[in-house]
Amino acid sequence: MKQTSRIQSSLLSCTIVVLVLMVWTAFTTQSGGGVASGADPAYAALMNEDAGGAGIPSPLDVGRALVQQLSDPFYDAGPNDKGIGLQLAYSLARVLLGFALAMIVGVPLGFVIGMSPLLSGALNPIIQILKPVSPLAWMPLALYTIKDSGQSAIFVIFICSIWPMLVNTTFGVANVRSEWLNVGRTLEVPPLKRALTIILPAAAPTIVTGMRISIGIAWLVIVAAEMLVGGTGIGYFIWNEWNNLSIVNIIVAILVIGVIGMILDQMLAGISRLITFQE
Amino acid sequence: MNTILKLMPKGACTETADIADRKSGRKMISIEGLAKCYPKRGGAPVTIFEDIWLFIERGEFVCILGHSGCGKTTVLNILAGLSEASEGTVIADDSEISGPSLDRAVIFQGHALLPWMTVLGNVAYAVSARNPRWSRAKVREHAASFIAKVGLSYALDKRPSELSGGMKQRVGIARALSIEPKMLLMDEPFSALDALTRGTLQDEVRKICVETEQTVLMITHDVDEAIYLADRIVLMTNGPNARVAEIVRNTMPRERARNELHHLPGYYDIRNHLMDFLVSRSGSFDVEAATQAGWSAKRPPVVEIGSGV
Numbered sequence: 060m061k062q063t064s065r066i067q068s069s070l071l072s073c074t075i076v077v078l079v080l081m082v083w084t085a086f087t088t089q090s091g092g093g094v095a096s097g098a099d100p101a102y103a104a105l106m107n108e109d110a111g112g113a114g115i116p117s118p119l120d121v122g123r124a125l126v127q128q129l130s131d132p133f134y135d136a137g138p139n140d141k142g143i144g145l146q147l148a149y150s151l152a153r154v155l156l157g158f159a160l161a162m163i164v165g166v167p168l169g170f171v172i173g174m175s176p177l178l179s180g181a182l183n184p185i186i187q188i189l190k191p192v193s194p195l196a197w198m199p200l201a202l203y204t205i206k207d208s209g210q211s212a213i214f215v216i217f218i219c220s221i222w223p224m225l226v227n228t229t230f231g232v233a234n235v236r237s238e239w240l241n242v243g244r245t246l247e248v249p250p251l252k253r254a255l256t257i258i259l260p261a262a263a264p265t266i267v268t269g270m271r272i273s274i275g276i277a278w279l280v281i282v283a284a285e286m287l288v289g290g291t292g293i294g295y296f297i298w299n300e301w302n303n304l305s306i307v308n309i310i311v312a313i314l315v316i317g318v319i320g321m322i323l324d325q326m327l328a329g330i331s332r333l334i335t336f337q338e
Numbered sequence: 339m340n341t342i343l344k345l346m347p348k349g350a351c352t353e354t355a356d357i358a359d360r361k362s363g364r365k366m367i368s369i370e371g372l373a374k375c376y377p378k379r380g381g382a383p384v385t386i387f388e389d390i391w392l393f394i395e396r397g398e399f400v401c402i403l404g405h406s407g408c409g410k411t412t413v414l415n416i417l418a419g420l421s422e423a424s425e426g427t428v429i430a431d432d433s434e435i436s437g438p439s440l441d442r443a444v445i446f447q448g449h450a451l452l453p454w455m456t457v458l459g460n461v462a463y464a465v466s467a468r469n470p471r472w473s474r475a476k477v478r479e480h481a482a483s484f485i486a487k488v489g490l491s492y493a494l495d496k497r498p499s500e501l502s503g504g505m506k507q508r509v510g511i512a513r514a515l516s517i518e519p520k521m522l523l524m525d526e527p528f529s530a531l532d533a534l535t536r537g538t539l540q541d542e543v544r545k546i547c548v549e550t551e552q553t554v555l556m557i558t559h560d561v562d563e564a565i566y567l568a569d570r571i572v573l574m575t576n577g578p579n580a581r582v583a584e585i586v587r588n589t590m591p592r593e594r595a596r597n598e599l600h601h602l603p604g605y606y607d608i609r610n611h612l613m614d615f616l617v618s619r620s621g622s623f624d625v626e627a628a629t630q631a632g633w634s635a636k637r638p639p640v641v642e643i644g645s646g647v
Contacts, residue, residue, distance in 0.1 A: 238446055238450040241418075241450065246440060336497070338499060
């Protein structure tokens with residue numbers, strides 16, 4: 060039964076994709092007769108006069124561009140002409156670096172806050188104020204103080220991915236079942252060992268959920284951050300293609316960003332399955 | 339026949355004191371004037387229990403019987419070092435209890451196994467806490483031998499979620515025994531189990547405790563369990579302000595079998611006495627009236643019920 064429903068849902072999913080592609084194709088190829096306006100074709104294209112004709116690319120165009128981009132993803136022909144793979148690599152490096160820094164700071168800090176009601180009470184209001192701030196609001200401050208656009212982008216990733224990890228670690232550590240803690244206490248396990256052998260495994264699923272939220276947000280924010288700072292990265296790639304008016308490359312970039320985001324999420328979902336325990 | 343032979347509040351007091359003094363060398367635990375208060379919002383603090391005096395001899399199996407809310411779990415937690423008394427002290431082996439100790443192992447009501455560890459892992463965790471210098475292989479071997487004692491050798495690598503309630507509690511028992519404590523503290527260890535499993539586990543616990551001459555304090559509200567397992571049954575009145583009303587010395591023979599116990603003469607006298615206490619006297623116990631009749635918190639009357647012994 061479960062098997063059939065899985066086959067059914069993937070069939071339905073394929074059908075939906077095919078339908079959308081068909082509608083998209085029909086919409087973008089039907090009115091090809093817009094040449095009659097007599098204007099300069101380049102100007103007409105720029106103003107998007109022949110609705111749907113040259114303005115929005117058809118799925119076929121996107122497919123062609125995708126193949127072309129992915130066949131040579133790592134070429135480097137100067138600052139404004141780099142392969143999509145290279146740009147993705149820049150973005151991924153920033154995200155992973157910022158995320159790792161946030162993890163190094165956020166998880167231990169969350170651990171300490173979770174174990175100390177005093178610290179929890181003291182720091183919680185501060186965290187609650189800083190958490191809802193858009194990470195991009197930090198960007199000018201980062202640019203002004205760090206004076207390096209690449210490092211500023213990493214800082215923005217750091218600041219946006221630290222909150223879910225911090226909050227989840229705090230929550231996970233503070234809510235370890237008291238009977239498990241009592242087991243450690245009655246066995247006279249020293250506090251540090253107790254933290255590592257009881258609290259950490261007990262809170263690990265919650266901590267990894269926080270990491271999963273963090274990496275998702277980081278991957279969202281990196282595009283916007285790179286649009287702002289420019290230079291390299293998939294965000295800058297999109298902005299550059301917008302300046303080139305290459306809608307087809309923007310759609311390619313959107314697809315690739317989606318796929319990479321899904322892979323990042325699935326990697327953490329895999330870790331989460333490894334450390335989740337059944338009670 | 340089958341009547342209460344000795345219910346002697348006044349005489350019993352001196353007897354208890356005598357035993358306590360004479361056998362002080364065998365005294366394992368001495369609870370002296372224990373009380374626990376909880377602050378209550380917008381009012382005077384609530385005293386759960388007060389003026390609890392009790393001693394436990396080495397090798398003795400003592401049950402505390404009472405309704406929920408009389409603070410029996412709190413008494414046990416104080417003995418375990420997990421909770422602090424508001425007043426009074428507990429002396430274990432001539433020194434005051436100031437925190438948890440490996441000398442007093444706890445079997446928790448809800449097994450409290452660590453779900454991310456296997457059966458072997460859970461017991462080995464306790465063994466290596468007890469013997470930090472042991473090699474991995476030695477810890478493993480020691481843990482496995484105690485798991486074998488509770489008959490779970492075939493489930494060494496299973497996780498707690500794969501075990502039934504009775505098996506989980508068995509692992510909890512193996513874990514407590516594996517640190518070879520001077521004393522076992524059990525907090526209603528079988529209350530979450532079905533009757534059949536409960537019976538089997540009671541048998542096993544009794545066997546192990548008799549064999550190893552383990553000193554045990556067990557909390558229960560099950561009268562039959564208390565009669566089967568205990569040497570002495572401590573009756574606590576209802577909280578708040580719970581007290582030890584009396585101590586029933588179990589006159590059932592030391593060699594007992596669970597399925598024959600209730601056929602023995604005198605069994606139902608003890609059972610009725612305990613039931614009567616739980617049903618009516620635990621609620622209506624009046625400290626002042628009892629004191630006038632000779633009751634004393636320091637030396638609660640020892641009651642023996644039985645057929646003409």
